[in-house]
Amino acid sequence: MALKVYNTLNRKKEEFVPIKDNHVNFYVCGPTVYDYFHIGNARPLIMFDVFRRYLEYRGYDVNYIVNITDIDDKIINRAEKEGVNFKVIARKFTDAFFDGAKKLGVMPATVHPRATDNIDGMLELVKKLIDKSHAYEVDGNVYFDISSFPGYGKLSGRDIEQMQSGARINVDERKNNPLDFALWKSAKPGEPSWDSPWGPGRPGWHIECSVMSMKHGNKTLDIHAGGQDLIFPHHENEIAQSEAANGVPFSKYWLHNGFLDIEGEKMSKSLGNFLTVKDILTKYDPIVIRIFFLLKHYRSPIDFSEERIKEAKAALDRLRNAYHKIEYVLNAADAEFTHDENSDNQIEAYKKGIEDAMDDDFNTARAMGHFFDIAKGINSLDEHDKNAFSYINAAKQIFDTLGTKVFGLTFDTQKKTDDLSNDLMNIIIEIRQNARAEKNWGLADLVRNRLQEIGIVLEDHTGGTSWKYI
RNA sequence: GGCGCCAUAGCCAAGUGGUAAGGCAGAGGUCUGCAAAACCUCCAUUCUUCGGUUCAAAUCCGAAUGGCGCCUCCA
Numbered sequence: 001m002a003l004k005v006y007n008t009l010n011r012k013k014e015e016f017v018p019i020k021d022n023h024v025n026f027y028v029c030g031p032t033v034y035d036y037f038h039i040g041n042a043r044p045l046i047m048f049d050v051f052r053r054y055l056e057y058r059g060y061d062v063n064y065i066v067n068i069t070d071i072d073d074k075i076i077n078r079a080e081k082e083g084v085n086f087k088v089i090a091r092k093f094t095d096a097f098f099d100g101a102k103k104l105g106v107m108p109a110t111v112h113p114r115a116t117d118n119i120d121g122m123l124e125l126v127k128k129l130i131d132k133s134h135a136y137e138v139d140g141n142v143y144f145d146i147s148s149f150p151g152y153g154k155l156s157g158r159d160i161e162q163m164q165s166g167a168r169i170n171v172d173e174r175k176n177n178p179l180d181f182a183l184w185k186s187a188k189p190g191e192p193s194w195d196s197p198w199g200p201g202r203p204g205w206h207i208e209c210s211v212m213s214m215k216h217g218n219k220t221l222d223i224h225a226g227g228q229d230l231i232f233p234h235h236e237n238e239i240a241q242s243e244a245a246n247g248v249p250f251s252k253y254w255l256h257n258g259f260l261d262i263e264g265e266k267m268s269k270s271l272g273n274f275l276t277v278k279d280i281l282t283k284y285d286p287i288v289i290r291i292f293f294l295l296k297h298y299r300s301p302i303d304f305s306e307e308r309i310k311e312a313k314a315a316l317d318r319l320r321n322a323y324h325k326i327e328y329v330l331n332a333a334d335a336e337f338t339h340d341e342n343s344d345n346q347i348e349a350y351k352k353g354i355e356d357a358m359d360d361d362f363n364t365a366r367a368m369g370h371f372f373d374i375a376k377g378i379n380s381l382d383e384h385d386k387n388a389f390s391y392i393n394a395a396k397q398i399f400d401t402l403g404t405k406v407f408g409l410t411f412d413t414q415k416k417t418d419d420l421s422n423d424l425m426n427i428i429i430e431i432r433q434n435a436r437a438e439k440n441w442g443l444a445d446l447v448r449n450r451l452q453e454i455g456i457v458l459e460d461h462t463g464g465t466s467w468k469y470i
Numbered sequence: 471g472g473c474g475c476c477a478u479a480g481c482c483a484a485g486u487g488g489u490a491a492g493g494c495a496g497a498g499g500u501c502u503g504c505a506a507a508a509c510c511u512c513c514a515u516u517c518u519u520c521g522g523u524u525c526a527a528a529u530c531c532g533a534a535u536g537g538c539g540c541c542u543c544c545a
Contacts, residue, residue: 011474013486016489041545074543157473158541205543227545228475234544258475259539266539295493296483301538303478311482311494321507353491357484366484369492379508441503448505448523459507466507 003359008254012362017224023061025217026052029226031064033093034074036276039304040260040267046290047257047298048225049106053406054358066109067212068094070116071202086192101278103286105408111216116207119194122203122211125245126183129233134244138174140199146179149240156232181237183207205363224251231256258301287410288313294364294407298406322375322413327394328466329383343391350374354402429465
């Protein structure tokens with residue numbers, strides 16, 4: 001089955017065909033580093049990371065670009081408030097972004113370009129737009145003239161005239177048209193600035209993405225992605241300035257993720273429900289956050305709450321328990337298993353189910369359902385049945401490849417355990433088994449309870465006792 | 471006012487015109503010294519409502535109702 005993606009440009013699912021062979025230029029709008037990134041920012045970060053991994057799993061050569069916007073009004077405002085250079089703010093929250101992303105299991109992009117490293121490219125693009133009469137300069141500011149670009153509004157499905165009638169009153173008087181947007185802003189005294197033909201200034205909000213995607217990707221990207229709120233004006237403006245300059249489509253496919261609410265309400269600082277990833281990770285396993293997002297389709301709205309997270313944790317634990325059984329059986333086995341064709345076929349069917357789900361506009365929620373089916377299959381197996389070998393082995397493969405490499409989930413709850421710890425655990429378990437044999441339940445329970453206090457769970461089976469970290 | 475999205479069990483959620491995946495919670499049972507984990511059984515004759523198309527609709531069309539988003543910085 002061919003991969004299909006929902007393209008915001010046409011509002012339809014389309015077959016995914018890269019522009020050139022199996023090469024994919026995939027650009028995601030990264031953070032503006034003016035604050036710690038929040039749980040809502042984590043959604044595109046995690047979901048598009050999974051899409052990227054799946055494309056690679058499918059054999060595509062993915063050039064994955066996630067920019068850092070490190071110059072912007074919000075950064076300048078914060079720097080002013082704290083009385084530091086804007087670079088201090090940008091550096092601090094760029095570091096926090098990379099740190100959080102790493103903890104969430106997000107793979108580093110092929111390249112993470114920064115806006116401030118690309119000022120020259122932006123100046124060139126602005127010049128080109130002026131030369132082509134798509135932009136005009138007023139008092140050191142350069143604006144894009146949207147009336148010069150007939151396709152304006154095609155991504156967001158907006159009509160220019162209707163937008164003009166509904167435009168806010170507080171528009172910049174210097175613009176020819178209220179909807180024209182800034183490509184270059186003149187600097188006020190004391191503000192960070194770069195020299196330009198129009199005087200000292202800084203780039204407008206949208207220009208950095210156009211420049212960085214062209215530089216590190218192509219004039220026409222295969223995929224451009226971001227949050228739904230970026231459709232207008234950000235992505236609309238990127239299209240206008242890029243296509244006006246290059247005369248070719250800016251991106252073949254546009255992907256947009258749905259919003260996240262907190263307890264049914266929009267997240268905002270004024271409501272006091274603003275949750276940063278940094279804070280959340282002090283409370284929850286990052287992989288729980290990952291599976292929380294994976295359990296729902298990326299384009300739907302998602303609601304974040306304690307209860308949802310508890311459910312996500314329970315779901316993850318179910319998969320981890322199954323994986324724990326896989327390892328327990330494989331380790332305990334004498335490796336005298338016979339081949340079972342039925343199990344092979346069954347597991348092939350699960351694998352195909354997951355791939356079909358992902359091929360259908362990255363339906364991770366459906367894909368996860370198949371993982372639970374596999375978990376059930378593992379849990380139902382008689383661990384002493386030698387015919388179970390191929391099923392268990394194949395299941396492990398699916399967990400390790402699709403589960404870990406594509407979805408970025410970790411199932412192995414065993415921390416890095418050294419030989420000494422393993423030996424000690426075996427001794428403790430042996431002593432407790434002796435106590436149990438003598439029906440010394442007090443001692444047996446004491447051992448189990450004390451271990452639980454330090455995060456180790458003992459599980460008695462008919463054939464012995466296994467242990468794992470919580 | 472303009473543009474767009476959504477409505478499936480107690481909760482979350484998938485659903486590709488052919489007769490409702492999965493997870494959580496709950497009830498009963500099995501296993502166990504007790505736990506934990508797991509397994510088995512039960513838990514939507516029905517998909518907000520009303521029309522329509524069709525042999526067949528949760529899926530397509532229309533309308534109503536109820537939520538939500540964007541149009542201003544936002545992932």
